[in-house]
Amino acid sequence: MDKKNDIKPKYHIAPKAGFLNDPNGLVQFKGIYHAFYQWLEEVTPQGAKCWRHCISKDLVHWEDKGIALKPDMWYDKNGCYSGNAIVFSEKIYLFYTGNVRKENGDRETYQCLATSEDGITFKKHGPVVYLPEGYTAHFRDPKVWKDEEENIWWMIVGAQTIEKKGNVALFWSEDLYNWNYKGNLLPDTMNWGYMCECPDMIRLGEKYILIVSMQEKKIENSIEKDSCHAVWMSGEFSKEKGTFTPYKEGIRVDEGFDFYAPQSFVDENNRTLYMSWMGGGEYDYQMSQPAGKDGWLHSFTYPREFVYKNNWLYQKPIKELEFLRDDKVEKSIEDEEVSLEVKDYYKEMEFMLNDQNEFKCTILGSLKLSYNSSQKILNIKRFNWLTKEFDEKYLNINEDLKTFKIFIDNSSVEIFINEGKRVISSRVYFQNNSIQIKANGKLKLNLWSYKGDNTNE
Numbered sequence: 001m002d003k004k005n006d007i008k009p010k011y012h013i014a015p016k017a018g019f020l021n022d023p024n025g026l027v028q029f030k031g032i033y034h035a036f037y038q039w040l041e042e043v044t045p046q047g048a049k050c051w052r053h054c055i056s057k058d059l060v061h062w063e064d065k066g067i068a069l070k071p072d073m074w075y076d077k078n079g080c081y082s083g084n085a086i087v088f089s090e091k092i093y094l095f096y097t098g099n100v101r102k103e104n105g106d107r108e109t110y111q112c113l114a115t116s117e118d119g120i121t122f123k124k125h126g127p128v129v130y131l132p133e134g135y136t137a138h139f140r141d142p143k144v145w146k147d148e149e150e151n152i153w154w155m156i157v158g159a160q161t162i163e164k165k166g167n168v169a170l171f172w173s174e175d176l177y178n179w180n181y182k183g184n185l186l187p188d189t190m191n192w193g194y195m196c197e198c199p200d201m202i203r204l205g206e207k208y209i210l211i212v213s214m215q216e217k218k219i220e221n222s223i224e225k226d227s228c229h230a231v232w233m234s235g236e237f238s239k240e241k242g243t244f245t246p247y248k249e250g251i252r253v254d255e256g257f258d259f260y261a262p263q264s265f266v267d268e269n270n271r272t273l274y275m276s277w278m279g280g281g282e283y284d285y286q287m288s289q290p291a292g293k294d295g296w297l298h299s300f301t302y303p304r305e306f307v308y309k310n311n312w313l314y315q316k317p318i319k320e321l322e323f324l325r326d327d328k329v330e331k332s333i334e335d336e337e338v339s340l341e342v343k344d345y346y347k348e349m350e351f352m353l354n355d356q357n358e359f360k361c362t363i364l365g366s367l368k369l370s371y372n373s374s375q376k377i378l379n380i381k382r383f384n385w386l387t388k389e390f391d392e393k394y395l396n397i398n399e400d401l402k403t404f405k406i407f408i409d410n411s412s413v414e415i416f417i418n419e420g421k422r423v424i425s426s427r428v429y430f431q432n433n434s435i436q437i438k439a440n441g442k443l444k445l446n447l448w449s450y451k452g453d454n455t456n457e
Contacts (some may be wrong), residue, residue, distance in 0.1 A: 006345050007291050007429065009409040011060050013275070014299035015052070018044050022141075022261040023114065023275045023300055024197060025068075025085035025094050029119050029270050030054065033059055034092070035275065037300070038069055038082060043168070043292045045283065049079040051096065055119070059273075059303045059320045061452070068094075068122050069092070075100065075110045075127050082198060083111075084263060088186040092116045095155070098127065098138035099148045107137035111157060112178070128140040129155070129171060137372045140196045140206050142265075144176070150239060156185060158197040166192035166214060167198045170242045183243035190246070191216070196225060198230075198261040201237070201267060202272060203245075210235040210244050211253060213261050228280055229263050232313050251313075255395050256415075256425035257281075259381055264306060272306040273318065278412060278425055288386040290429050291411065299412060315420040319409065321348070326451040333445065336436040341449070345430055347407040350446040358440040364408070367432030371401050371440075376419070384424050395422065402444065409450075416444055 008014055013023075018041045018383040025036040032055050039052035049206055054062040054372040069080040076098030093115050100108035111129035113124040138160035145154055156169040184194055185199075193216030200211040210234045216379030231250025238245070253262055254276065260275035268272070279286065279298035291297050305316045323334035325348065331338070346362065353359065359371045365410040366383035368390065376397050397417065407414045415424040437445070 006130060007294060007411050008296065009412045010346050011280070011300050011321075011409055011450070012299040012302060013037065013054055013062050015039060015296045015297045016064060017041070018194040018297075019045060019047075020300075021045070021049075021277050021279060021297040022082040022265045022298075023277060024082050024091075024096065025092075025093060026263050026265040026273070026275060027085035028265070029087050029092050031268065032057060032119060033267070034085065034119060034302070035062070035172040036094075037277075038086075039067070041297060042296045043287070045286060048077070048080070048099075049081065051080050051094070053120075056130055058323070059318055059323060065120065065450050067363075069096065069114060069124075071099075072125060073075065073098070075112060076386045080112075082261070083301070084143045085265070085446045086144050086146065088146070088176065090117065092119055092122075093144070094122060095128075095142040095144050097142065097157075099140075101137045101457075107138045109139045110153070111140075111142045111179075125177070126229050128177055129157070132169065132401045134162055134184075135169065136162060136164070136274075138195055143198075143200050145201060145203075147239070153270060155179060156199045156201055158195070158199050159184075161188075164194055166194055166196040166212075166216075166354050168196050168210075168244075181355070185210075186212075187243070187245060190249070193217075193227075197228075198263065200262065200264050200274075203307060204272060204306060207234055207308050208244070209234050209306075209308065209313060210237075210246070211264075212250070212419065214250070220337070222334045225282070228260055230276070234308075234311070236347040253313075253315075253424045255380075255393065256261060257391055257393070258425070259301070259425045271305050273305050274306060275300045276425070278427060285384075285386055289427065296428075301412075302407060302409075302414060304423075312421060315416065315423050317405065317416060317420075318416075322406070324452060325349075329445075329447040331445045331447070332442070333437060333439045334442045335440060337436070340435040340437075342433050342435060342449075344449065345408055345410045346450040347406075348448040349408070349435075349452065351404050351406075352444045352446075353401055353403070354442040357418060358438075359401070359443065360436075360438040361431075362436040363413075363433075364428075364433065364435065367426075367430075369415075373384075373400065375398065380424060380426075382428055383431065385429055393424075395424070397422065 079099035108228035
């Protein structure tokens, strides 16, 4: 196999070259899906970022349309930072953060607007929200949505207060151009780290779900490190007070090693879909990836659908992935160890467990999963290209492991546990072509190969 082609995902959004991070402006406009991402021409996390643009008819095959927003105005000259998109009055409205650095190193931040009538060319309208009092210049990543009941627009912006605490700022508007500051959305009695990035308000039925990507300090081995993770919480959104009161502490959206900055949107089929940055982590961890040596870095996750049931936020792989299925292998395994050889690294695997005492699986030499039914803990090990050792996580499932699906797209691995109640997303660089499964009990395996060419090459 061509090792270079075994690294870059075939069906995920990934840059042909350069550095990708946060998803921006996810929207469906006149039947076409649009996705933008933070992009730098060089493989480096820092710089004057652009919005790069992709379109798709099916959420699986993406066409690169080049740069949509460049940092070329006084209010965004040091970067067009993250934001979202809405469709209104036959136009796409892009809301984004304009980043400005003064000569003395101080930062300025502006929440800006750009519009498009054709979905390809975008006209900038400049700042529509300026920094309110009470916040530092770490104020970014607007998310806008329509309140049909009140006939107004809401905007939330990720923020750091002058006390260096994370929060989310709330605004409202009647026309998308003139915005009124409402106040802090989140209660300051709860821990939101030192910064809340990429806030996202989702309404599923009568329930409001808030997602924030928290930055906080953690002590590991007596060393203080930055910790970044996305959490979701259901709660009460008081429109009159402009506050969101969570029912409980935030729950991780994804339990994997490489996941940050998810963004949702509602498509024309009324599905609440989202994608996330499949990257992040310490600088050395990111920059040592084999992909970086090939001139590109990071990708999105597959699109997923949010479903809220039984007081829990479930995530489902989109149905469109089923159209990629090609050859299928079905296998029943009972109290035995089996080994399967595969020809490529783009697969879908479905495990259905029955009367399972212990289960182990080693995938292509670089990903190890093991489960013990008495403890109900799933152990995940992923080979780390920097340390040359296995990173390890323990996931307390708190229930029987009944089903899980594994989606492999070259260096992308996404695992959906018990119909999407928990999800694990990780960047994995594989070392061989063998899948080894050991079962103490019964299980059924469905293994599909995927078809098609790599549009990211």
